[in-house]
Amino acid sequence: MSDIRIQPLDTPQLSDFHMHCDYSVDAIGAIRDYCEASLKRRLAEICFTTHYDMNPASDAIDCYILINGKRMRTSPDMLAPYVDDVLRAHDEFYPHGLTVKLGVEIGWWPGCEESVIEVRKKYPFDYILCGIHDVGDVCICSRDIERHLGRATPEWLVEEYFRQAAAAARTGLFSAIAHLTYYRRYGEAHYGPVLGTLHQQYLPALFDACVATDTALEINTSAIRHGLKDYYPTPSIVHAARRAGVRIERLGSDSHKPEQVGLDFDAAAPLIAHTAPYYGE
Numbered sequence: 001m002s003d004i005r006i007q008p009l010d011t012p013q014l015s016d017f018h019m020h021c022d023y024s025v026d027a028i029g030a031i032r033d034y035c036e037a038s039l040k041r042r043l044a045e046i047c048f049t050t051h052y053d054m055n056p057a058s059d060a061i062d063c064y065i066l067i068n069g070k071r072m073r074t075s076p077d078m079l080a081p082y083v084d085d086v087l088r089a090h091d092e093f094y095p096h097g098l099t100v101k102l103g104v105e106i107g108w109w110p111g112c113e114e115s116v117i118e119v120r121k122k123y124p125f126d127y128i129l130c131g132i133h134d135v136g137d138v139c140i141c142s143r144d145i146e147r148h149l150g151r152a153t154p155e156w157l158v159e160e161y162f163r164q165a166a167a168a169a170r171t172g173l174f175s176a177i178a179h180l181t182y183y184r185r186y187g188e189a190h191y192g193p194v195l196g197t198l199h200q201q202y203l204p205a206l207f208d209a210c211v212a213t214d215t216a217l218e219i220n221t222s223a224i225r226h227g228l229k230d231y232y233p234t235p236s237i238v239h240a241a242r243r244a245g246v247r248i249e250r251l252g253s254d255s256h257k258p259e260q261v262g263l264d265f266d267a268a269a270p271l272i273a274h275t276a277p278y279y280g281e
Contacts, residue, residue: 006259010266012042017103017127018178018218018252019261023050023082025064025071027256031085035093035100037258045099046261047127048086049178049252052079053107054115055134063107076122079104083123103127105178108168109134116173129218129252130174132182135160140183154191155198157183162202169206172213179220179232179254188228196234203237207244216247219271221264222254231268238271248272 020027021034031048038046052074053063064071065078072078083102090100102123106116108130120128133141135157139148149157161183169177187195210217220232233241242248249272253263 006037006040006261008040008042009262011269013044014251014262014265014269015045015047016041016043016253016255016262016265017045017047017101017250018049018105018129018220019046019255020050020105021048023066023085024256025051025066029258031089033258034255034261035089035098037261039093039096039098041262041265043098043262045101047101047103048082048089049103049105049127049129050079050082051107051131052104052119053109053133054112055107055109076119079119079123101126103129103175105129105131106174107134108132108164110164110167113171113173116171120173127175128173129176129178130168131178132161132164132168135164135183140187141185143186149187149190154187154195157187158195158198159202162199162206166202166206166209169209169213169215172215174215176216176218176250177210178218178252179222180217180237181233182220184223184228184232185226199237203240204244207241207246210241210246211244214247216249217241218250218252219248219268220252220254221268222252222260224264225260231264231271235271 019034021031022028054074063074065074067081086100086102093100102125104125106128138152142148165177168174184195219238223230223232238248251265251268251272253260255261
């Protein structure tokens with residue numbers, strides 16, 4: 001195994017259920033590299049969640065998958081090499097104490113339900129994340145904030161984002177909603193503190209949809225490496241969701257490099273405990 005220099009976690013036996021290997025266009029490192037990094041971090045279980053987006057109106061990088069280094073438009077058939085590699089990794093690393101799960105992060109767009117059903121039938125996914133990366137025609141994960149976020153008010157952005165999150169949860173097709181409040185990644189610097197005050201009125205509808213379909217929320221720690229002080233979603237949203245009966249059981253690093261596996265998990269671990277303490281914002 002390669003010498004990946006990664007600090008072991010102080011809290012071993014955690015799981016990382018959101019990671020991207022080099023099948024995702026925006027990630028580097030092979031599946032094996034992430035498995036080795038996870039062993040060094042003393043993780044017990046990981047789940048690969050390569051990007052998959054079939055939005056016909058989009059040409060974003062999530063609409064492509066890398067096969068042997070070649071960029072291909074996503075389709076159900078294009079997932080086959082990725083699925084085979086993850087299943088082989090499970091067989092290889094399970095004897096070493098690491099359980100490797102098969103997952104995918106599907107980009108949400110209105111009308112994607114048929115695409116989700118198709119890949120669910122075609123492959124034995126253990127975990128399917130819903131990633132909301134576009135709000136209307138605004139790309140919330142783009143560095144080009146002047147062109148994208150500059151065309152939307154913060155009030156519209158937050159309202160529309162939560163409307164889509166609730167719609168995705170109501171389908172019952174996803175294991176969890178990924179990185180809730182992801183608009184904060186670039187939006188906080190663009191809009192300022194007001195962006196963190198607009199979501200409260202939209203939480204009940206989302207939580208109701210999650211409870212009705214048993215759709216979970218993940219705790220995504222990538223906000224820390226994005227320069228934010230709290231995770232996606234913030235601890236106060238996590239505790240409000242738990243009080244409403246929403247399942248919150250998984251940490252996700254959203255790693256795009258092997259050294260990002262298990263990012264900040266020691267600090268985030270109490271948030272997935274059944275008796276997690278309350279952390280104010």
